[in-house]
Amino acid sequence: MAPWTNWAGTETAEPERVVAPHDVREIVEEIERARTRGRTVKMMGTGHSFTGISAPVDTMVRPDHLAGIVAVDRDAMTVTVRAGTPLHVLNEQLTVLGLSLHNMGDIAEQTLAGATSTGTHGTGGRVASLSAQIEGFTIISGQGEEITVSRAGASDLFAVGRVGLGALGILTELTVKVEPLFALEAHEQPMTWDTALAAYDELTSDHDHVDLYWFPHTEHALAKVYDRRTDLDGIRPLGRWKHWLDDELLSNTLFGLITTLGTRAPGAVPVLNGLSGRALSERRFSDIAHRVFTATRRVRFKEMEYAVPREVGLEALREVRRVIDASTWRIGFPVEVRTTPADDIALSTASGRESMYLAFHVPTGADHTDYFTGVEDVLRHFEGRPHWGKMHTRTAGELSALYPRFGEFLAVRDALDPDRVFTNPYLRSVLGD
Ligand SMILES: Cc1cc2nc3c(=O)[nH]c(=O)nc-3n(C[C@H](O)[C@H](O)[C@H](O)COP(=O)(O)OP(=O)(O)OC[C@H]3O[C@@H](n4cnc5c(N)ncnc54)[C@H](O)[C@@H]3O)c2cc1C
Structure with missing residues (x-):
């Protein structure tokens, strides 16, 4: 199997299986397959993280067929987007619709789910990160369950899952705030x-x-x-x-x-x-x-x-x-x-x-x-x-002291992925198991 490497060349991996699912059913099959064999699944973005957060171990799931805008709600000013959509593609499609994301980092190569999963941010005192623009999402848990949450539902999963580090499940759709093209x-x-x-x-x-x-x-x-x-x-x-x-x-x-x-x-x-x-x-x-x-x-x-x-x-x-x-x-x-x-x-x-x-x-x-x-x-x-996607040496002991709500995240992870289907060495290091 061709070895995988991230954009910076700081991480490499040789996953035993590489798949590119088209829909939820195929994603669930991969999760079930890995869970019953005691294996792991890594949902990929575009590998623009500098850390090993996106390094696959057993099954590598590519986002190639999980892209595109699903729905536009001009009253709520949101769009629902398939999770693997590259940001540059999303930007071009939104421009045609006369819409725009509120803020961006300094590149647009990442997928929407990949960028938000590590808390990708831009700059400006008034508009927060891309993750903070999420109004709802659909995720497949480690037990293959499809769960949809929204800001209005005020669930624990919504509270933590907008920066999920790829540790909670596979995001399939995200609903994000937009504004008229500016x-x-x-x-x-x-x-x-x-x-x-x-x-x-x-x-x-x-x-x-x-x-x-x-x-x-x-x-x-x-x-x-x-x-x-x-x-x-x-x-x-x-x-x-x-x-x-x-x-x-x-x-x-x-x-x-x-x-x-x-x-x-x-x-x-x-x-x-x-x-x-x-x-x-x-x-x-x-x-x-x-x-x-x-x-x-x-x-x-x-x-x-x-x-x-x-x-x-x-x-x-x-x-x-x-x-x-x-x-x-x-x-x-x-x-x-x-x-x-x-x-x-x-x-x-x-x-x-x-x-x-x-x-x-x-x-x-x-x-x-x-x-x-x-x-x-x-x-x-x-x-x-x-930054979760950029190089550092901090591990769970220190990180838990920096985040007052660290335990809240771990509790949701235990509920969604008790078998640690989505783990990899980086996640074990920063989350503690
Ligand atoms: C040149 C360059 C410029 C950058 N500029 C900025 C910047 O301006 N601001 C900033 O904050 N960061 C910046 N970054 C960092 C980058 O935005 C993040 O590391 C981002 O997470 C990379 O997105 P990706 O699509 O490549 O995801 P990956 O790196 O491939 O994956 C990141 C995580 O997302 C998870 N993931 C991906 N898809 C899904 C899914 N569908 N469901 C669940 N989990 C998923 C992966 O499993 C992994 O855990 C930059 C990086 C580079 C290389």
Whole structure:
């Protein structure tokens, strides 16, 4: 059987069985087959998690035939979508319908269920993660039972299952909130570290979405600020040439070359970061929201991201910088800073607290260990919660202390998957069995 590998190449697996079911009946058959043999089933997204959360052990279930919009409710402003629908496909279909998701992360390759199962988030003080946009879902449990829950039903499963880590069952359909198609007015501004940190609170309160990047070993930062607009007639998308120059040549091809150079000659990284930082220029454009939120990422990397309470976020960032400055590490990727409001999902990284997300990257060829564990030590002191889909070293003992509702999640898991049909080594490590 062809070995499986995730997007970053950090996880590989050789599942003994690979299937691509078309409907609920075929999914139930696979679950029954595995359960009666004491085997496991892993429902796949697109493998864009950096952790082993999506690594299959025995049966690997592919989402290929589980895509598409099932229903549109314009009164409730929701759409019901098959769980394996890739986000970029969903975005295009919603655009044709004159609709839009409320918020997005920075790529659209993931499936809807894969993205929401790890709590995938974007940025902005007013709109929470994709998981928080879920109004209901249908899931097949470890005993092959099909269960549908909704916000109105207020069940334990709805309370925890919107960030289910793939541990509770196989999602077949999700109902998510949408809004009329809108656009974003983008303003990207190079700044110094000092200006960016001094302006950060005002930027996040004055604007809908703020994505801040700091280039380690330099004073360079870049603030990407997006504001919502509903009049689509006057939008000014980037021209094809400018789009190719900025997003393809500079952000992918040239950045890829710089990254390779930095991996081969780490001593050159501060100079290269300085050049990258100086090469940034101010730009303004506007476009349909998902085209602004997301970009193509051709340079492969490894990533760790932590959510810390919003009120200590800037202090945590300053402390991270202090540790980087004092180290011998050579970090060629910018540190990314985002914010989200609190949500009410048990294992969401923003559960019960407004959050600031700090993300750290290294090229796939580089050793991440010292950098990631060094930063992790800092963020531990700020009660940081690691993104479930991004690299970290935390295990159930520590994680349970970070999530007041951890036990609630485990109780639902025990009820839905007592035989642990959906487990894998990552889930055993973060959930404790
Ligand atoms: C380049 C890149 C950019 C990224 N940007 C962001 C970002 O901006 N914000 C952010 O928060 N994250 C981001 N991520 C992380 C990514 O969004 C998450 O790791 C996401 O979970 C990946 O989705 P996937 O479809 O690939 O799912 P996978 O990684 O394949 O699976 C993730 C989990 O979902 C489960 N799952 C999948 N389908 C189902 C189903 N039908 N039923 C039940 N469980 C299911 C799997 O079993 C697994 O447990 C990024 C990752 C990459 C590689």
